[in-house]
Amino acid sequence: MRYIELFSGIGGFRKAAELLSYDSNIDMHCTAFSEIDPFALKTYGNNYNLNGEARMGNIVEFTSEREKIQQMSNFDLLLGGFPCQAFSLLGKQLGLEDERGKILFSIHELLAQKNPEFVVLENVRNILKHNKGETLNKILNFFKEHEYKYVNYVVLDSQNFGLPQKRARVFFVCSKKELSINLTENNIIDNFMNINGHSLNMYENVLEILDKKVDDKYYLSEKIKHTILADGSKNFKSKSQIDLDVARTLTATMVKMHRACQDNYYSDDFILNNHSHKDTPKEILFKKPVRKLTPWEALKLQGFNKEFYDNAVEAGVSGHQLYRQAGNALSVNTGYALLHYLFVKCRIQDK
Missing domain, CATH: 3.40.50.150 (Vaccinia Virus protein VP39)
Known part of the structure; x- marks a missing residue:
């Protein structure tokens, strides 16, 4: 055909x-x-x-x-x-x-x-x-x-x-x-x-997607963590949660790091010990190591394999663009x- x-x-x-x-x-x-x-x-x-x-x-x-x-x-x-x-x-x-x-x-x-x-x-x-x-x-x-x-x-x-x-x-x-x-x-x-x-x-849950160890650049800084994890702002209220077993919909703009009501973020406690902070009070969560998805993990969530990711990197495609491509992909x-x-x-x- x-x-x-x-x-x-x-x-x-x-x-x-x-x-x-x-x-x-x-x-x-x-x-x-x-x-x-x-x-x-x-x-x-x-x-x-x-x-x-x-x-x-x-x-x-x-x-x-x-x-x-x-x-x-x-x-x-x-x-x-x-x-x-x-x-x-x-x-x-x-x-x-x-x-x-x-x-x-x-x-x-x-x-x-x-x-x-x-x-x-x-x-x-x-x-x-x-x-x-x-x-x-x-x-x-x-x-x-x-x-x-x-x-x-x-x-x-x-x-x-x-x-x-x-x-x-x-x-x-x-x-x-x-x-x-x-x-x-x-x-x-x-x-x-x-x-x-x-x-x-095929993956049962997001824990099978997440790598145990990634570069420090994927972790939220102390400065940005308070914004990312906040339940909205004065004019925009939301329910921000991390450590979801099933990821939120990937978007083409996830590289901009939207709040945790829109994007996917995970704590080391969840990744390493399967201890979820989905409902942990924010004042405690602010002290925990939390990171975003890597480009490779985003592509995995869309069903692509490691060879596909490696070939893209070999072609000179940046992490920024790989996020965008994963968010746009079927x-x-x-x-x-x-x-x-x-x-x-x-x-x-x-x-």
Whole structure:
């Protein structure tokens, strides 16, 4: 099965497809990808065997030139996580009025000319409620107008697929054929739990992610600790907790070190002795060694392995950029679970 990966980032969908191809009898081959971030491209280029596939670059510019689309190889499946900042609860939620929100519809000509059999796209869960459901309706109608007979979506959370991170994302699934599959999270979870052998990295809880010893630079200084661990400020009240068994959703801006109500922080007592300070009074907690995630741990929480991290570092990608890339990435296990359900369990390509 030939596929392309749009808005690829560091290739969460591609890694999922590669592992699925390795684990099953489904031969998945990438023929093109698009990404504009130069640092993500470094990580991508040093981790995948780029052998002749089209490098589409800026998808808006690429799809504005019909000749470029015509020169592409045909493909069966379009994968991608289209820009989510326009719909995120952490952003201004301008949605389709935001240039980033309009990018999805830039693939119109690509769908019209190449007519892929299947489309699987990912975005933040908030897109379902954005603009009182109007945004969702526009997206669903967009694919129906391109003659996709099956257009559906499902919300999947990474913590249900062997990655201890609360990360709920919506996945849109479109097919040129009428499908009778029951696309629910429970069915996808049940199928995932019954897979006999796979190449994914799986963790029971965040303690299996955290390294026992890390560089001192990851520890909170005494000066910043009071801000990070505080329960908000005069105009912003929050419940700050550390040492959570399941990590909060990683964000692309975690390098800025948000308060502990948004980001993930861990004490040495938790990491070394499994003694949680989740509900410890702040005046005691201020005296404890507390640190943030390392870039490697952030990538682990998204399902990437040590070789992937080492290859990125070898390519000259900084820790700052690796945090950003991990926060933007598709969780490998979640992508794998969905693709396995669609193409191995339900065999939608054979219907």
